Amino acid sequence: MKLEMKKDVIYRCIGSDFTNGILACGFMTKPTKEQSQYNFLIDYYSCFILLSGNGYYYESDNNKRQIHAGDFVQRIPGVIHTTEVVPDGNWLEFFISFGRTTYDYLNSLNLIPKDTPVGKGNYNETIHQRLLGLLNLIKISNVNDLPYLSLQAQELLLNILISDSKTHGEDPIKVAMDEACRLLSSEISSVISLKEVATKINMSYENFRKQFRKYIGTSPAQYRIAQRMKHAKLMLLSGNSIKETAILTGYSDTYSFTKQFTNSVEVSPGRYKKEKLSVKN
Template identity: 40%
Template sequence: MLEEILQIYPQLRLQKNEGSYYRLGDDFNNGVMSCGFMRKEKGIDSEKNLQLQFYSCFLLLSGEGVYRDKQGNEYRLQPGSLVQRFPYEVHTTEVESEDWLEFFVNFGKSSFDYLQGMNMLPTKTPVRTCIITQDVIQYLIFELENLKKARVEELPIFLLELQKMVIQLHNNSITNTQCKQDAAILKAKNVLASDLEKDIPLESLAQDIGMSYENFRKVFRETQGVSPMQYRTSQRIHQAELMILSGVSIKETAILVGYADSYGFSRQFKKTTGISPAAYRSVKTSM
């Protein structure tokens, strides 16, 4: 699959270091936000016993290496490895090949703490395997280009986009060998977590992933514990929480996550979280 992607995006073979770097506020470790492509040289760019004070993750697109966590557990890295570096945790990344190319995403510790507190990031293991597809590469390139053009007043929204990017990559990842059915469900989850302002016909989605509509609904519920639409609703509400805490108005948030009016959005938000959007903002900002 990676070779096919490189044929479609030949510029990735020669991709140089290219990223976008910003900071919100005066506290770097809480305000850092960046993403981009990075090449590393064998041996020279290995990072031993490194300790970051912010959250960082990368998706390895090319190359091989080793990652060691704070307990000394060793993980082999190869194309598709999705690696998390948690704040204040010592770790080592060894670059073992000359063709190393990664796409990295960094954001502040406070953002990481929030996502972890909401169980929106899987932190039990620092390394997972992401399914690299053409859509994934398009998504990374698109978000990088948008962030490079961001105005200062737009940075809070782009901070949300970086968090969403990490969540999307994890939604597209696995921790063990998967069968064809698992891959189909992962693809469906990725679609259901995207373009939240749009309506997605489940019949068309089932057809796109090669499953019958009834079987898709049955397998999704059995493997995920919720129906496809319940999963999409949860993704909408998670995104809404981030927007509300970033200062986006409740009315605008409702539109951006796919609700026709604030009333319907507020009713669903309260049904999901147990609290209204206005009360949620008040409680969280006063903590």
């Protein structure tokens, strides 16, 4: 893919609390050593994938790691670190930033490798186009759409964290099931065909259902519902109305969404929102 070496970033905020509400992303160039960040410390979460160029990452104990194009670097909230640019004019990164509470939630699910600040990232043409789309949407969207875009940013982060390379000797069925989980966790607002998922991982539909239940412990359909409900909870607690949440999680009407939410969570969306927000306050 062709990469243009130019800065293109956007910073937005959900609500008035920047630490917990920040939503930002974009392409950042750092042609000079002065743009290195020494003993850097932030209260929110940020990460970037290095698209071109080279540099170094220093942990608080001065442990030095070289970083190259294709590496994924995390800025963990409250952790002092340094990123040093090799000043050859080639540094281009795409970064994503979101709030501390969002990071804490993802970390509680063990979805972010907080003890591995530098690793290989998954970056391909599809992810490139989705990042461009996210950048443009955050620029033009109204405030009410930002919680939904935050979920898109989180999904893209998790996709980048999944390496394209498959470990030699790894169970191919497990690899296929991991990919199925990724597909079933994406595009929450859209209808997804389980037969299409089976085709994408090169399995028959019946074998896919059988192996998915064996490896994941539930059916593909129930897994998809669980992912929708996970996103629905976040949307409700981010200020979206029940109607908005229903639409954003792919339900055609509020009644169908409320029925599914109540069956899955064992409490209505309205009551869930009220109880959780009252605990926060």
